[in-house]
Amino acid sequence: MKREDLHIVNVRKEVVVTSQLLSKKALMAGSWGNVSARIDKDSYAVTPSGHSYDTLTPDDIVIVNSDGIKMTGNSYPSTETKLHVAIYKKFPEAGAVIHTHSIFACTLAVLRKDLPPIIEDTAQVVGGSVDCAAYAMPGTEELAQNVLQALGKKRAAFMANHGVVCWGRDMKEAYMTAELVEKAAEIYCTAASLGGAKELSKKDVETMHKFYVEHYFKRQRGEE
Numbered sequence: 645m646k647r648e649d650l651h652i653v654n655v656r657k658e659v660v661v662t663s664q665l666l667s668k669k670a671l672m673a674g675s676w677g678n679v680s681a682r683i684d685k686d687s688y689a690v691t692p693s694g695h696s697y698d699t700l701t702p703d704d705i706v707i708v709n710s711d712g713i714k715m716t717g718n719s720y721p722s723t724e725t726k727l728h729v730a731i732y733k734k735f736p737e738a739g740a741v742i743h744t745h746s747i748f749a750c751t752l753a754v755l756r757k758d759l760p761p762i763i764e765d766t767a768q769v770v771g772g773s774v775d776c777a778a779y780a781m782p783g784t785e786e787l788a789q790n791v792l793q794a795l796g797k798k799r800a801a802f803m804a805n806h807g808v809v810c811w812g813r814d815m816k817e818a819y820m821t822a823e824l825v826e827k828a829a830e831i832y833c834t835a836a837s838l839g840g841a842k843e844l845s846k847k848d849v850e851t852m853h854k855f856y857v858e859h860y861f862k863r864q865r866g867e868e
């Protein structure tokens with residue numbers, strides 16, 4: 645097998661493994677939510693539309709180009725492919741994108757409420773608050789644009805009345821971000837019943853995020 649082909653097989657496998665892990669951890673239910681990974685500058689591997697994650701195989705993962713048009717795969721690409729591609733185009737360093745309908749993130753998304761930086765781990769990875777994008781119908785270019793606006797320079801955003809999307813420099817980081825945002829949303833909702841969480845300062849969040857981006861990420865991978 646050629647080196648490029650092996651790379652594509654590995655990326656497709658990683659998308660399958662991550663989707664099934666998200667499903668197992670109850671961050672995704674049924675066939676809702678979607679996962680993608682960058683193959684190279686202009687192509688991405690995306691979960692198929694309407695396919696249960698339990699029976700997903702690497703061949704089901706659809707390869708799309710930078711216009712979101714299917715190039716290879718047995719199925720239709722995810723209905724949120726436009727959103728995934730828009731994130732890769734805005735953030736050249738993005739290596740993976742995860743969109744879920746996890747419970748506490750959705751709780752804030754239905755309230756159309758931003759999640760302030762209240763807990764250090766999430767704040768340092770996301771880079772600040774998780775803001776809620778203005779409502780748009782699923783799968784539309786309008787939704788993709790609203791999400792880009794809510795993201796700003798950060799790594800996660802809520803989608804009003806819908807869910808949450810996160811990106812990472814690799815799949816491991818995108819997965820960790822999805823888990824951290826769900827945890828922070830749960831803490832925020834729980835703290836609301838006990839008088840409300842106190843926010844971290846903007847300056848402290850900036851310092852922690854800078855350290856995370858420049859050093860901690862490398863230390864997690866044994867590169868520093």
Ligand SMILES: [Zn+2]
Nearest residue numbers: 677743806807
């Ligand atoms: Zn969705």
